[in-house]
Amino acid sequence: ASAATATAVANGFVSGEGSKQPFVIGVSGGTASGKTTVCDMIIQQLHDHRVVLVNQDSFYRGLTEEESDRVQDYNFDHPDAFDTDQLLECMGQLKSGQSVNIPIYDFKNHRRCSESFRKVNASDVIILEGILVFHDQRVRDLMDMKIFVDTDADIRLARRIRRDTVERGRDVISVLEQYGRFVKPAFDDFVLPSKKYADVIIPRGGDNHVAIDLIVQHIRTKLGQHDLCKIYPNVYVVHTTFQI
Ligand code: ADP
Numbered sequence: 001a002s003a004a005t006a007t008a009v010a011n012g013f014v015s016g017e018g019s020k021q022p023f024v025i026g027v028s029g030g031t032a033s034g035k036t037t038v039c040d041m042i043i044q045q046l047h048d049h050r051v052v053l054v055n056q057d058s059f060y061r062g063l064t065e066e067e068s069d070r071v072q073d074y075n076f077d078h079p080d081a082f083d084t085d086q087l088l089e090c091m092g093q094l095k096s097g098q099s100v101n102i103p104i105y106d107f108k109n110h111r112r113c114s115e116s117f118r119k120v121n122a123s124d125v126i127i128l129e130g131i132l133v134f135h136d137q138r139v140r141d142l143m144d145m146k147i148f149v150d151t152d153a154d155i156r157l158a159r160r161i162r163r164d165t166v167e168r169g170r171d172v173i174s175v176l177e178q179y180g181r182f183v184k185p186a187f188d189d190f191v192l193p194s195k196k197y198a199d200v201i202i203p204r205g206g207d208n209h210v211a212i213d214l215i216v217q218h219i220r221t222k223l224g225q226h227d228l229c230k231i232y233p234n235v236y237v238v239h240t241t242f243q244i
């Protein structure tokens with residue numbers, strides 16, 4: 001049978017029209033669970049594809065003068081701390097194949113670097129990573145696959161203390177105070193309840209090579225279907241089987 005007679009139905013991000021939308025993956029999980037590490041491992045394995053990472057952290061709102069003066073009282077773990085409309089705008093542009101300038105966030109000074117941006121180009125795969133990327137339905141609706149990185153709270157706290165003191169200019173006491181007052185309650189109220197939206201839950205984060213290999217295999221399958229639709233734009237895919 002010719003390509004034109006191949007049977008067809010849209011499957012996931014491969015649209016019935018064979019249109020060229022990137023595959024969008026959301027990666028969520030508590031602070032220091034290993035989200036970035038897992039994303040880096042997926043990106044490394046997909047070295048033969050164009051993959052970009054977008055961090056929800058880049059969309060932290062700037063603080064008012066009053067908030068800056070009392071930064072120890074500011075809740076960076078509440079959904080309102082993020083400019084989600086701007087995140088949606090950037091993701092919309094990337095999904096439609098345009099490049100975007102993404103803000104760069106400075107954790108030491110709790111503000112965006114006003115002059116520099118990170119230019120992110122159109123790509124085959126967009127990974128959106130952050131503690132609350134499953135919280136807002138509009139953001140979830142952008143995703144073709146949702147991954148939750150599940151790491152024990154004691155391990156996450158230990159990593160967070162090390163990271164925030166070494167990389168983010170904090171002292172141990174302030175990390176522990178922030179954790180008890182904001183980070184843990186927001187994890188219980190917002191992050192953990194959003195785990196139910198995940199398609200895949202990865203225990204132990206970056207240590208779980210089997211889970212990461214399986215996820216990469218799945219992405220490759222989806223990208224393969226995408227490539228076929230680019231070659232044969234009038235061919236539709238039924239489930240995952242192809243008949244040519
Ligand atoms: P997240 O993006 O969820 O905040 P990261 O991937 O940035 O988490 O990891 C947080 C910290 O923990 C980093 O300093 C990182 O080097 C460390 N880390 C992440 N995964 C592991 C691991 N499997 N073993 C040891 N340290 C890890």
Ligand code: C5P
Nearest residue numbers: 030031032060076077107110130131183
């Ligand atoms: O990389 P990670 O997912 O841990 O980043 C999110 C964490 O960053 C949140 O738990 C929040 O408490 C912290 N944060 C901070 N100071 C800021 C912005 C975010 O401690 N200025």
